[in-house]
Amino acid sequence: MDLSEITRQAMRVHTLYDELNQARSGRTWSRQDFVLGFVGDVGDLAKLTQAADGVRPAPPGPGLAHELADCLWSVVVIAEQYGIDLEAAFTTTMRQLEASLTGELEQGAAR
Incomplete structure (x- = not known):
């Protein structure tokens, strides 16, 4: 299963929770509720x-x-609620971290 299928499945479950919360309490969860x-x-x-x-x-x-x-x-749903392309953000962040850590390791080896 890839991230796009995980996201689709997560959002289907999110929709079911919205229906349940609406029936139980008369409201759905806000983004802040999901973060909490x-x-x-x-x-x-x-x-x-x-x-x-x-x-x-x-x-x-x-x-x-x-x-x-x-x-x-939760992470997938929160990303969707804030309009974050989680796959792109993950790829970019990992590349940045890899470059930063590799640079630090190379500097440490040069000492």
């Missing part, structure tokens, strides 16, 4: 990675793979 939900997912992810590393007991509920998928879903 993502922060919660990252907190859950942190707890699960600590459990996987033996630092704390595993919390009840879905595991690490599920939470990573939740976080990816």
Whole structure:
């Protein structure tokens, strides 16, 4: 599955959440609500990675793979809501980081 299919699937689920939230509370989630939900997912992810590393007991509920998928879903939806081409942004950012890190490593080796 490529990023465009992941995005299509994520947005289908987003639409279903909009329908459910509208039915339950009379409103859909704003972009800020999604960001706050993502922060919660990252907190859950942190707890699960600590459990996987033996630092704390595993919390009840879905595991690490599920939470990573939740976080990816949130990132994809937030990118769509802000009109960000996530694939292009990722590619550009990774190229910039690679060039920066390679330059730092080369400078360090020259010392």
